[in-house]
Amino acid sequence: MELRHLRYFVAIAESGSFTVAAKQRLNTAQPSLSRQIRELEAEVGVQLLIRSRRGIELTAAGRAFLDHARIALDQAEAGREAARKAARPAKPTFVLGFLTGQEMDWLPEAINVLRDELPKIEITVLSKTSPWLAEALTRGKLDLAFMRAEPGMPSLMYQLVTKERLVVVLPRNHRLALLEEINPRELADENFITVSSTAPTVKAVIDEFISRSGVDIHPVHEADNLTMAMTLVVSTGGVCLLPAYAEKILPVSVISRPLAGEAPTIDLVVGYSKANTSQTLQRFLSRVDDLISKVDDLVPRSR
Known part of the structure; x- marks a missing residue:
C-alpha cells in the first residue's frame, strides 16, 4: 500500500x-x-x-x-517535516500561527517571550483560519498557534488563553446603533449574517446561542471570514455576531454593541501537537501565563 x-x-x-x-x-x-x-x-x-x-x-x-x-x-x-528540521539544526526555529486578527494583541508579547528565551531564534509567523492552523499543527508545519479548540483533533493539546465575548456588529446608521446594548429579541426581524463552516467553532457557539435564546433568527447570509462579514454588513444593512477581537478591524461605517444579559463567549487557546517535543515549545508554554498577564494589562478583557 x-x-x-x-x-x-x-x-x-x-x-x-x-x-x-x-x-x-x-x-x-x-x-x-x-x-x-x-x-x-x-x-x-x-x-x-x-x-x-x-x-x-x-x-x-x-x-x-x-x-x-x-x-x-x-x-x-509530520515525519517529513521533522526530517527537514533535523537537517537544519544550526539555528533554532519556531513557527507561530495566529487566527487572523488575533496577532494584533498577542504577537508582540509572543515575540518578546521567544526572544527572551532564545535571542537568536528564527521566528516565522502565519495568519490563517483556525481549522487551517489545526491541520498545520497536526502535520508538523506549526509549533504553536493562537486559535480555537477545533473538534476532532485528538493529536492536539490546548491551553486556555482567554474567553472572548460575542458582540453585535452592525452598520453605524442602523436603528439599533442608538442602543447601548442590544437585547437578542431585537435581532429577530433583522437580516442576520452568520459565519460559515470555515469557522466551525464560532458557528457552533452562535448557533447554540440562537437556539438557547428562543428568538426566531434565520440567517440570510454566511461569511467565510471577517472581511466578508464586514462587507455583508455594509452592503445588506444586516447584523451579525462576532468575537470581540473583530472590533479592532471594523471599518468606519460599522460599529459594535454588546449583547444585553449574559453574552456567549468563545475560547481563545494556544494549540500544539502532543508529538512536538521541542524544547523551545516547552519553554514558551512555561511562559504563557506571563504572556496572558502582560496582554491583559495592555488590553483589558473579560475572562
Whole structure:
C-alpha cells in the first residue's frame, strides 16, 4: 500500500467525486485515479467506494478506513517535516500561527517571550483560519498557534488563553446603533449574517446561542471570514455576531454593541501537537501565563 493510494482515496472521499478530485485536487487523469483506487481496494481486500447518482459514497469499510488513511498521511507529513528540521539544526526555529486578527494583541508579547528565551531564534509567523492552523499543527508545519479548540483533533493539546465575548456588529446608521446594548429579541426581524463552516467553532457557539435564546433568527447570509462579514454588513444593512477581537478591524461605517444579559463567549487557546517535543515549545508554554498577564494589562478583557 502506497501513500499516493491513501492520498487519492482521501481526496475522493472529501470531494465526493472522481472528476472533482482528479481535476481540482490531484491534477491527474480520471482513468488513472480509478485504477489507483481499484489497486487500493485490492490491497485492502474490501470495497471502499460506491458510485451512485449522488456521486461517490463510502461503504462502511470505507468510512472506517478513511480515519486511518488521514492519520497515516498526517504522520507521514509530520515525519517529513521533522526530517527537514533535523537537517537544519544550526539555528533554532519556531513557527507561530495566529487566527487572523488575533496577532494584533498577542504577537508582540509572543515575540518578546521567544526572544527572551532564545535571542537568536528564527521566528516565522502565519495568519490563517483556525481549522487551517489545526491541520498545520497536526502535520508538523506549526509549533504553536493562537486559535480555537477545533473538534476532532485528538493529536492536539490546548491551553486556555482567554474567553472572548460575542458582540453585535452592525452598520453605524442602523436603528439599533442608538442602543447601548442590544437585547437578542431585537435581532429577530433583522437580516442576520452568520459565519460559515470555515469557522466551525464560532458557528457552533452562535448557533447554540440562537437556539438557547428562543428568538426566531434565520440567517440570510454566511461569511467565510471577517472581511466578508464586514462587507455583508455594509452592503445588506444586516447584523451579525462576532468575537470581540473583530472590533479592532471594523471599518468606519460599522460599529459594535454588546449583547444585553449574559453574552456567549468563545475560547481563545494556544494549540500544539502532543508529538512536538521541542524544547523551545516547552519553554514558551512555561511562559504563557506571563504572556496572558502582560496582554491583559495592555488590553483589558473579560475572562
